[in-house]
Amino acid sequence: MLGPIILIAICLMLLGLSIYLFLQGLRKTATEKVLNRLAAGQPQLAVEQTKWVGLERMFLRAGLGRPSERFGLWLSLWAAAMGLGFLLGSWVGLLIMLLVPPVALRLYIAIRYRRRIRRMIEQLPQLLDHTVRSLKSGRTLSDAVLGGIEASEDPLKAAMGRVQRNVQLGVNLPDAISDFAELYEQDELRMFALGLKVNHRYGGNASELLENLIKLIRERDQGARQLRALTGETRMTAWVLGLLPLILVSYFMLTNPGYMLGMWHDESGQTMLLSAAALQVLGSLALWRMLRSV
Numbered sequence: 001m002l003g004p005i006i007l008i009a010i011c012l013m014l015l016g017l018s019i020y021l022f023l024q025g026l027r028k029t030a031t032e033k034v035l036n037r038l039a040a041g042q043p044q045l046a047v048e049q050t051k052w053v054g055l056e057r058m059f060l061r062a063g064l065g066r067p068s069e070r071f072g073l074w075l076s077l078w079a080a081a082m083g084l085g086f087l088l089g090s091w092v093g094l095l096i097m098l099l100v101p102p103v104a105l106r107l108y109i110a111i112r113y114r115r116r117i118r119r120m121i122e123q124l125p126q127l128l129d130h131t132v133r134s135l136k137s138g139r140t141l142s143d144a145v146l147g148g149i150e151a152s153e154d155p156l157k158a159a160m161g162r163v164q165r166n167v168q169l170g171v172n173l174p175d176a177i178s179d180f181a182e183l184y185e186q187d188e189l190r191m192f193a194l195g196l197k198v199n200h201r202y203g204g205n206a207s208e209l210l211e212n213l214i215k216l217i218r219e220r221d222q223g224a225r226q227l228r229a230l231t232g233e234t235r236m237t238a239w240v241l242g243l244l245p246l247i248l249v250s251y252f253m254l255t256n257p258g259y260m261l262g263m264w265h266d267e268s269g270q271t272m273l274l275s276a277a278a279l280q281v282l283g284s285l286a287l288w289r290m291l292r293s294v
Contacts, residue, residue, distance in 0.1 A: 061184055062112040063155055116155050121188050121221070123156040125214045128192075132214075135207045141199065142173045159184070174200045188217050238287045245280050 059065060078101055085097030127148040134144035146167065149160045162183070166176035174196040181189035195213055199206045228235075252260050263269030 057183070058109050058113070061116075062109045063116055063158065064109070064112070116159075117184055117186055120156045120159060120184070121186065121217065123152055124188060124192070125217055127152050127156065127160075128210045128214045128217075132207045132210050135210075141196070141206050142167070145173060145177075145196075172200065188220070191216070235291055238291055242284045242287050245276070 078097075081101060082094055082097045085093035087093075089096065127145075130148040130151050131141075131144045134147050135141065139147065146164060149157060149164060152160070160180060163173075163176045163180050166179060167173055171179075174193065177189075177196050178193040181193040191213060195209050198204070199209060249260070260273075263273055
């Protein structure tokens, strides 16, 4: 009896959400639409900080935009997934659907951010090299950096659009680069921002400073590659230790499913399986933290 009630509640919630979005779209007047078209591509004012600053920061760094744009839709889908999990697996299914989507989203954002920032650091020497050549041709430092951003490729160009908008709003270039570096929390970007601040305050040869920064970034990248080559055996061992229990369980389910199902239907066996799953998760997290420190 409880299952149909949950389904009805989910349907009513989704229906109410669709009606709300429809009415919200109707409330926009023709004047607002015209203003939105005129404002497209123009510098945007700073958005007031909300309670979801941390979540928005993670989404922006991963290149996913702001989560508040589709927050209601994602929340509704999560509620529907929890209701479906309760219908299929009772309280265990509800608990799984309650925990798995946020953890999976967090892992996806972390992986996407690491790949994106790695690609950005690989593109940074090209931007700096373009800036140095522009400086030697007689352009100012600000124009040279903005020209280097325009000549870059995504994801660095899309990410540094934040710098261009801040400069257009009147922020000086060192502060705009510093804000960008603090958003992505990367040492190479912070060194870039620090170099521009020092040059802006005390003067000096900006092209020589940027050339030294290019050399430093490339040496750090070479050192990181050598470290990954030296620690390859350690990382492979961690992957084997993390995946071996899952491979064994999959093997048992394929060759003798009654063995695992018999344990699941037994009360003590179910407790052992759940404890083993919890220990597997904790062990995988410990191995992941250890790998990050290598």
